[in-house]
Amino acid sequence: MNEKPDVWQGTLALMVLRTLETLGPLHGYGLARRIEQTSGNLLQLNYGTLYPALLKLEQEGFIRSRWGVSENNRRAKFYELTKAGGRQVKNAAKEWEQTTAILARFLAPAEEA
């Protein structure tokens, strides 16, 4: 079996924002599991790397956090998207689509002319 690819630098933030946008407030562990599941378990996510990324997003004002109680009655810190975060998802998604579209042109098999 092949090694699972690591999460590329910078893409984790977009994954976090997009996950929070679709699923609403989540705690760190829930986010990590969701990201893993959404990737179809193809990504090797070191859960620990999620927290500095969350802190960065919070410092930049894209998400906010508060303490709450989890579905299994454990105290946990929940993260949710701010308005600025919502805008950021759209911008970053657009940029990402552009980037992948450009790369796709390079990677497409050469047309036989």
Add this chain to the structure above:
Amino acid sequence: MTMRKLRAVWIRLLGMIGAQRDDEEFAAELASHVAMDTDDGVRAGLSPAEARRQALIHLGGAEQTQQAHRERRGLPWLETLVRDFTYGLRTLGRHLGVTAIAILSIGLGIGANATIFSMVSRFVLRPAPMGDPTTLLGLHTTHGSDPCCNNFSFPAYTDLRDQAKSFSGVAAYYELIPASIGGGGQPERVWGQGVTSNFFDVTELPMVVGRGFITGQENAPEVVLGAGLWQRRFNADKAIVGKPVILSGRTFTVVGVVTPAFHSVDQILDTEFWVPLGNTR
């Protein structure tokens, strides 16, 4: 986007305060994370100990995560800088003798430099207070094609003065003449210059009292005093013009006192009196 980055830097700066509490809060968050992961492991059929071990592996180490979080919270390089600084201060405090000597030598160094600078700035950097410095030129002979010397023979000077058409006036000075000044108080050695009678006209020097020399009277027994000498030896006597001063045994009549800002044309020499050039032959 830039605003967001600034905001983040600001928050990280603030994050350096109350780091203890933030540490505890994040430890609690991590604990709850590990607990939830362990719960899931147990539900999947692992023993509690194995489930917890797996949870920590998923996390990539609790201590490492704490550290990464801590670094993102504040500005690590700034914290290191502050810590180095306080460490430096503490070390200095422990070696008081060395510290005292170091402070003393740095202090002396700065003091000496400041003194030298203030003298240089007084004498050299500040232009001489002459009428219009832009129209005042120094004349030099050349050697090869390099400027060489500014000592002209007297006939060369008179030729220049009488025949050069580019100048409204040409004056010369001869430096430096020592003289002892006596009369009323301790005798003192002072330094002066012999100048041509038109010196004060050509340089357009302002006078505190009196006047310069009368053009053409190269041998007049007259003296112009520097303001420093005038204040030191004559108590800044406003009525000094016309009074006699004895320099090295010869009697001169004071005709004027030059402005205190003037020391010499190049401002380096601290000249204190001027007599017509004929007196120095």
